[in-house]
Amino acid sequence: MLQIKNLNKSYGSNKALTDIDLHVPKGVIFGLLGPNGAGKTTLIRIINQIIEGDTGEILIDKEVLNPTHISKIGYLPEERGLYKKMKVWDQLMYFARLKGLSHSEAKSKINFWLEKLEISSWKEKKIEDLSKGMAQKVQFISTIIHEPPLLILDEPFSGFDPVNAELIKNEILELKEKGTTVILSTHRMESVELLCDQVAMINRSKKILDGTIREVKKSFRPEVYKISLRELKQLLPREWIAKEDDGNYNFTLPLSGKTPNEFLSELMQYGEVSQFQEVVPSMEEIFIHQVKATQHG
Amino acid sequence: MDKIWLVIQREYLARVKKKSFLLATLITPLIFPAIMGIFVWISLEDEGGDALRIIEVVDENKMFFLESSEQYAFSFSDTDKEEAKKMVQEGDRYGFLYIPEFKLEDPQGIVFYGEENPSMSLISYLENNLRKKIEEQRLFESGIDPKIINEVRTNVGIRSITLDEKGGETVNDATVNYALGFLTGILIYIFIFVYGNQIMQGVIEEKSSRIVEILVSSLKPFQLMLGKIVGIGAVGLTQFLIWVVLIGTLTTFVMGYLGMQMPQQTAMEMANPELANSIPQTSNVAEIMQVISGINFLGLVLSFLFYFLGGYLLYGAMFAAIGSAVEAPSEAQQFMFPVTIPLIAAYMGLFVFVLNDPNSSASFWLSIIPLTSPIAMMGRVSYGVPWSDLVLSMSLLIAGFLFTTWMAGKIYRIGILMHGTKPSYKTLWKWIRMNN
Numbered sequence: 207m208l209q210i211k212n213l214n215k216s217y218g219s220n221k222a223l224t225d226i227d228l229h230v231p232k233g234v235i236f237g238l239l240g241p242n243g244a245g246k247t248t249l250i251r252i253i254n255q256i257i258e259g260d261t262g263e264i265l266i267d268k269e270v271l272n273p274t275h276i277s278k279i280g281y282l283p284e285e286r287g288l289y290k291k292m293k294v295w296d297q298l299m300y301f302a303r304l305k306g307l308s309h310s311e312a313k314s315k316i317n318f319w320l321e322k323l324e325i326s327s328w329k330e331k332k333i334e335d336l337s338k339g340m341a342q343k344v345q346f347i348s349t350i351i352h353e354p355p356l357l358i359l360d361e362p363f364s365g366f367d368p369v370n371a372e373l374i375k376n377e378i379l380e381l382k383e384k385g386t387t388v389i390l391s392t393h394r395m396e397s398v399e400l401l402c403d404q405v406a407m408i409n410r411s412k413k414i415l416d417g418t419i420r421e422v423k424k425s426f427r428p429e430v431y432k433i434s435l436r437e438l439k440q441l442l443p444r445e446w447i448a449k450e451d452d453g454n455y456n457f458t459l460p461l462s463g464k465t466p467n468e469f470l471s472e473l474m475q476y477g478e479v480s481q482f483q484e485v486v487p488s489m490e491e492i493f494i495h496q497v498k499a500t501q502h503g
Numbered sequence: 504m505d506k507i508w509l510v511i512q513r514e515y516l517a518r519v520k521k522k523s524f525l526l527a528t529l530i531t532p533l534i535f536p537a538i539m540g541i542f543v544w545i546s547l548e549d550e551g552g553d554a555l556r557i558i559e560v561v562d563e564n565k566m567f568f569l570e571s572s573e574q575y576a577f578s579f580s581d582t583d584k585e586e587a588k589k590m591v592q593e594g595d596r597y598g599f600l601y602i603p604e605f606k607l608e609d610p611q612g613i614v615f616y617g618e619e620n621p622s623m624s625l626i627s628y629l630e631n632n633l634r635k636k637i638e639e640q641r642l643f644e645s646g647i648d649p650k651i652i653n654e655v656r657t658n659v660g661i662r663s664i665t666l667d668e669k670g671g672e673t674v675n676d677a678t679v680n681y682a683l684g685f686l687t688g689i690l691i692y693i694f695i696f697v698y699g700n701q702i703m704q705g706v707i708e709e710k711s712s713r714i715v716e717i718l719v720s721s722l723k724p725f726q727l728m729l730g731k732i733v734g735i736g737a738v739g740l741t742q743f744l745i746w747v748v749l750i751g752t753l754t755t756f757v758m759g760y761l762g763m764q765m766p767q768q769t770a771m772e773m774a775n776p777e778l779a780n781s782i783p784q785t786s787n788v789a790e791i792m793q794v795i796s797g798i799n800f801l802g803l804v805l806s807f808l809f810y811f812l813g814g815y816l817l818y819g820a821m822f823a824a825i826g827s828a829v830e831a832p833s834e835a836q837q838f839m840f841p842v843t844i845p846l847i848a849a850y851m852g853l854f855v856f857v858l859n860d861p862n863s864s865a866s867f868w869l870s871i872i873p874l875t876s877p878i879a880m881m882g883r884v885s886y887g888v889p890w891s892d893l894v895l896s897m898s899l900l901i902a903g904f905l906f907t908t909w910m911a912g913k914i915y916r917i918g919i920l921m922h923g924t925k926p927s928y929k930t931l932w933k934w935i936r937m938n939n
Contacts, residue, residue, distance in 0.1 A: 218933075256716070256719045256720055256920070276720070281716075281720040283713070283716040283717060283720075285716060285922070286713050286714075286716065286717060287712035287717075289517070289708075290712065300513055303509050304506060304509055304718070348717070
């Protein structure tokens with residue numbers, strides 16, 4: 207769907223993007239991760255043709271990015287708003303027309319979405335008279351009204367109340383089922399693990415990792431095990447720092463070169479093993495670890 | 504192109520549909536006649552409504568006779584100063600005029616005593632009357648018959664006529680040209696300020712409410728800016744046209760009403776200017792009508808429309824650029840200088856140079872430089888201006904607004920996406936030079 211090759215962008219002497227390579231396959235939810243100021247917004251703005259990259263190439267469906275792609279992309283910026291004095295209907299019509307829909311196409315699609323999100327009765331209201339949650343629904347409709355094959359959502363859940371966030375999440379999953387490719391930029395890792403199929407992480411203008419969630423987690427397996435022992439037969443070594451809880455001694459230990467089986471049999475000599483589980487890092491832990499690593503490096 | 508059109512439509516409809524637009528459009532043309540009407544009404548009340556004021560004259564020369572007016576009556580009852588004072592204190596008289604004995608060559612010591620501060624008009628009425636009486640008396644004493652004095656009094660009025668190369672004659676009157684230049688110049692000045700500010704407010708609204716990022720993912724910032732400027736300009740033009748129609752209709756009615764009340768002679772003269780020429784004492788109204796008929800109205804209207812729009816586009820782009828650089832209207836102040844200074848210079852120049860002497864070199868430059876020409880040139884156009892000057896000024900104005908629009912576009916496309924930093928002139932300059 208989207209291919210980015212060797213993209214560079216700098217503002218004066220500040221590098222915003224350095225040699226970014228990305229491949230977003232069709233029909234996936236692609237998480238674009240990175241701390242604030244990493245260059246995510248710049249990358250998204252370049253894909254949206256709001257600004258231009260300095261060097262590099264961007265292909266959408268194997269075509270070099272050009273103005274005809276505007277109607278193929280739906281964009282929900284992190285900082286977003288609507289005309290306060292405009293009526294819901296007029297507003298949606300304006301955005302739909304700007305995306306290249308004809309008047310009659312826009313009309314039927316606006317009606318469809320207003321009904322789907324159950325806000326048909328609000329179409330003659332001005333945005334300033336709506337509650338925040340209602341306005342957020344309108345905002346979301348304005349993003350997807352032209353049914354773009356590529357949807358770029360920058361922090362889509364920030365500012366949404368939990369009910370609407372859930373609703374938006376379900377809509378995103380539904381769109382994915384229909385074949386929409388979604389790029390989700392966020393630093394809320396729990397939504398990444400829930401939604402994303404693939405991720406790429408950017409820090410300080412560089413891509414520092416990418417792949418499917420499974421691949422990423424696998425490569426960051428620190429080979430640490432969480433262990434619980436009961437009915438100790440002998441004293442545990444001091445450096446294991448075990449905590450006792452109702453007869454259970456809990457601690458975590460790295461494999462340190464042993465195979466899990468070797469390690470397990472070693473443990474069995476100390477007592478009864480009630481828990482022996484590999485610690486899989488959460489995306490959040492990987493994220494923090496990686497950001498710190500690139501900052502120190 | 505389609506997208507610019509969508510923006511124009513939105514900007515136009517969003518404003519025209521507002522109640523405040525309807526209100527301003529309908530009320531403004533009524534405000535000026537209403538204010539004038541109120542003043543006329545008050546002054547009429549003042550003159551006719553009050554009771555006649557009686558003023559006692561204590562004249563120790565026993566020589567002056569003052570004619571009573573509608574408002575003041577003069578009483579000569581040989582009272583002395585003390586008695587007159589008492590009359591005023593008791594409220595029998597509005598005031599009294601004390602004229603001590605003096606030599607006619609040196610009239611000193613005339614005093615008006617009143618229970619309240621007398622109006623300027625009363626004092627000057629008294630002064631004029633006394634001066635006239637003293638002058639007449641002195642002329643009489645030097646042996647000239649008062650009858651002759653009355654006969655030699657003359658009224659002088661100069662009519663001015665311009666000759667063109669083909670020998671055609673146009674009656675003109677500097678006052679009428681002045682008024683037209685003044686009116687059109689001021690209109691353009693107000694139009695630029697009011698609608699320029701609307702552009703700025705609109706840009707700030709889109710920027711601060713963060714709509715702009717969604718918009719620029721659908722169209723180019725330059726298209727957005729242009730659409731906004733044109734849309735708001737169309738609002739102004741609509742408003743202006745409605746005013747013209749309203750004022751035109753109102754004037755026709757008022758003129759029709761006045762026409763019925765006009766003395767026969769004036770009406771005849773207006774109907775037939777030839778007749779007016781043959782009658783030596785032309786009345787003022789007829790003269791002005793003749794002057795107005797001599798003005799090239801088509802040229803005036805066309806150049807007004809041109810400078811109206813040209814000036815608006817030139818400054819509109821600058822207002823848009825300022826709006827894009829700041830986040831709140833209050834921050835815009837620091838960038839307003841390059842806009843307000845030339846506008847005010849043009850406005851002052853219109854009064855100080857152009858209207859007084861449309862052909863001076865200061866007037867020439869003011870009407871050529873694009874920043875001041877939209878306002879200053881109107882002052883010259885009403886008097887008549889050489890074609891070469893007009894063409895030069897117009898082409899420079901076109902070049903000027905293309906330039907400011909181009910420059911504003913460069914500031915705008917970066918400014919609208921910038922948040923949290925307070926730009927200075929230096930950063931604006933950096934944006935202009937930045938490629939993307």
